[in-house]
Amino acid sequence: SRRSKGIITKLSLFWLTHADTMRAAYEPRQECLLTRHHAHNAGRVGKSVSQVRDDFDHVARIAEEFSADADGPPAPHERYLLRHVPRPCQSVLELGCGTGELSRRLASIAGNVVALDLSAEMIRVARSRSKQQSNIRFLVGDMMVPPLRETFDCVVSLNTLHHVDALAGLRAMRAVLRPGGTLLLADVLDRPGLRNVPINAVAAAVRMVRGILI
Numbered sequence: 417s418r419r420s421k422g423i424i425t426k427l428s429l430f431w432l433t434h435a436d437t438m439r440a441a442y443e444p445r446q447e448c449l450l451t452r453h454h455a456h457n458a459g460r461v462g463k464s465v466s467q468v469r470d471d472f473d474h475v476a477r478i479a480e481e482f483s484a485d486a487d488g489p490p491a492p493h494e495r496y497l498l499r500h501v502p503r504p505c506q507s508v509l510e511l512g513c514g515t516g517e518l519s520r521r522l523a524s525i526a527g528n529v530v531a532l533d534l535s536a537e538m539i540r541v542a543r544s545r546s547k548q549q550s551n552i553r554f555l556v557g558d559m560m561v562p563p564l565r566e567t568f569d570c571v572v573s574l575n576t577l578h579h580v581d582a583l584a585g586l587r588a589m590r591a592v593l594r595p596g597g598t599l600l601l602a603d604v605l606d607r608p609g610l611r612n613v614p615i616n617a618v619a620a621a622v623r624m625v626r627g628i629l630i
Contacts, residue, residue, distance in 0.1 A: 465558065468579055469534050472514075476537035479515050487517045493602045494518055494574070501525055501570055502598050509568040509592055511559040512576025516542030516552070522572065523549045530564070532557050560588050567594040577603040 463471070490498065498521055501508065506527040513519045513531035515538055523529045529552045533539050539554045546552050557563040559573075560580055571593050577585045589599055 463579070465534065469536075472533070472535035473537040476515065476535055476541050480541050483515075487520060490518075490521060494521065497572060497574065497600045497602055498522070498525065500598070500600055501572075505569050507566075507568045508570045508572060509562075509564070511562075511571065511573045511589065512579075513542060513554065514538050516546050516554065518572070518574055519552050519554070520546055520549055523552045526570070527551065529553070530555060530566075530568070532559060532562055532564075534558055560584060562588065562592060564592060567592055568597060569594055570598045570600065572600045574602050575604060577601065 497518070501522065503525070504527075505525065508522050508526040508529045510519050510522060510529060510531045513533045514535075516531060519529055519531040519542065523546075531539075531542065531552055531554045533542070533554075533556065536556045539556050543554050546554070555563060559576065571589050573585075573589065589601075593599055
């Protein structure tokens with residue numbers, strides 16, 4: 417749309433189904449459109465903010481207990497995002513940073529990184545694992561009302577958008593993006609329609625197995 421021209425130079429969409437099947441859609445033009453249909457169906461979980469916070473506080477404590485401090489190799493979707501961070505890039509905002517693994521990777525290629533997460537426990541673990549990188553600032557906050565007055569050259573969101581209303585989430589991201597900045601987005605997507613029944617069935621089975629094992 418004309419309103420978006422010059423505000424976001426690059427909108428990279430890397431939708432992942434819940435079965436981890438990759439569907440990449442990268443468009444390097446000045447404009448890139450996200451249809452209302454896809455935004456509306458971007459995997460809402462129907463949980464309150466406090467429920468999501470409690471869930472991820474619990475996940476953070478599990479990660480702290482069972483996961484090694486050292487980061488593993490980046491996953492394919494992380495490599496994709498990192499590859500499209502603009503160079504040079506002075507400032508990056510990561511929304512939903514978790515324990516900070518992607519934040520630390522971003523800090524190696526950007527001047528400064530602000531990493532935001534709803535979970536105080538996630539931020540606590542992220543800070544403890546990122547002591548060697550002085551150019552990361554970890555903050556507890558809601559991406560829909562971020563506690564920030566600044567804007568950024570690049571905004572990155574990995575598997576966070578599906579926890580909120582997608583259109584409202586995209587507007588919140590744009591609000592903290594500098595004119596001409598880059599929005600990099602990777603998330604999960606439930607695909608509607610009969611032709612997508614097989615892949616959605618696989619995704620549902622994977623979610624069920626993960627729920628049993630985790």
